[in-house]
Amino acid sequence: MNLGEPENRRTYYLGGGCFWCLDAVYRKLRGVTDVVSGYMGGAPDTANYRAVCGGATGHAEVVAVTFDPEVIPSDVVLDVFFATHDPTTLNRQGYDVGTQYRSVMFYETEAERAEFDAALRRHQPNYDAPIVTEVSRAPAFHEAESIHQDYYARNPGEGYCNVIINPKLSKVRRYYASWLVEGASH
Template identity: 65%
Template sequence: MKTYVLGGGCFWCLDALYRKVRGVTDVVSGYTGGAVDNPDYDSVSAGITGHAEVVAVTFDEDIIPSEIILDMFFSQHDPTTPNRQGYDVGTQYRSSMFYGDEDQRRDFEAALERARENWKDPIVTEIVPLPRFYPAEDFHQDFYAKHPAQGYCQVIINPKLAKARKYYSEWLQG
C-alpha cells in the first residue's frame, strides 16, 4: 500500500473522487503544511494556520498504478492558479503535493511534468516534504456521500466527477 497526501482546493472534491477509485483503500480529509498544531476547520478556513486542505489517499498499486492516482489529481483541479480553486480563495486551497520520501518526490515531479502538456499556463503546484498530517473533523470525511444534495456538491463536485468518469471510467467503481 502507498499513501499520497495531495491538496487541490477544497478537500471534499478530491475525497469524493478517490473514494470511487478501484484500488483505493482509504481516503482521509485533513490539514497539513502549516505552523499550527491541531488545526480545526474554522482556523484553516480563516487562513491563519498556513495549512492546506488535503486528502491522504491510500491505494494498492497492484490494482491501480500510482501514475493514474496522480494524473487524476492534476485533472481534477486547476494547478495553474496560486492559492485558489474557483470560488475558494486562500493559501488553504493551494495546489500541493506532500511527499513522505524521495520515491514519492520523484513520483510527484514526474506527474507534474506529465501534466504540463495539459495546461497552457505554468503549473504552480508545490511539491514539499510532508510535515505532520492532521485529520479533519468527522463532518468532512466522505462529505459528498453524506450530503449529495448540498449546493457545493451539486455545482462543484458533480461536474468534477463527470469529468473523471469521462477520462478515467475504467478505474472507477460504481
C-alpha cells in the same frame, strides 16, 4: 512505502482545493482503500476547520489517499489529481480562495518526490499557464473533523456538491471509467 502501511499499500497526501472534492473523487476509484480529509503544512494547534478556513494557519486542505498500486498504478492516482483541479492557479480553486486551497503534493520519500516531479512534467503540456503545484516534504498530517469525512456521500444534495463536485465526478467518469468501482455512477 509509507510508515505503517502494508507493503502493497501507498499513501499520497494531495491538496487541490477543498478536500471535499478530492475525497469524493478518490472514493470512486478501484484500488483506493482509504481516503481521509485533513490538514497539512501549518502549526499543529491550528489544525481545525475554523482556523484553517481563516487562511492564516499555513495549512492546506488535503486528502490522504491510500491505494494498492497492484490494482491502480500511482500514475493514474496522480493523473486523476491533475484532471480534477486547476494546478495553474495559485492559492485558489474556483470560488475557494486562500493558501488553504493551494495545489500541493506532500512527499515522504525522495522516490515519491521524483514521482510527483515526473507527474508535474507529464502534465505541464496540458496547460497554457505554468503549473504552480507545490511539492514539499510531508509535515504532520492532522485528520479533519468527522463532518468532513466522506462529505459528498452524506450531503449529495448540497449546493457545493452539485455545482463544484459533480462536474469533477463527471470528468472522472468520462476519462477514468475503467478505474471506477462498480456501482460508482453517482
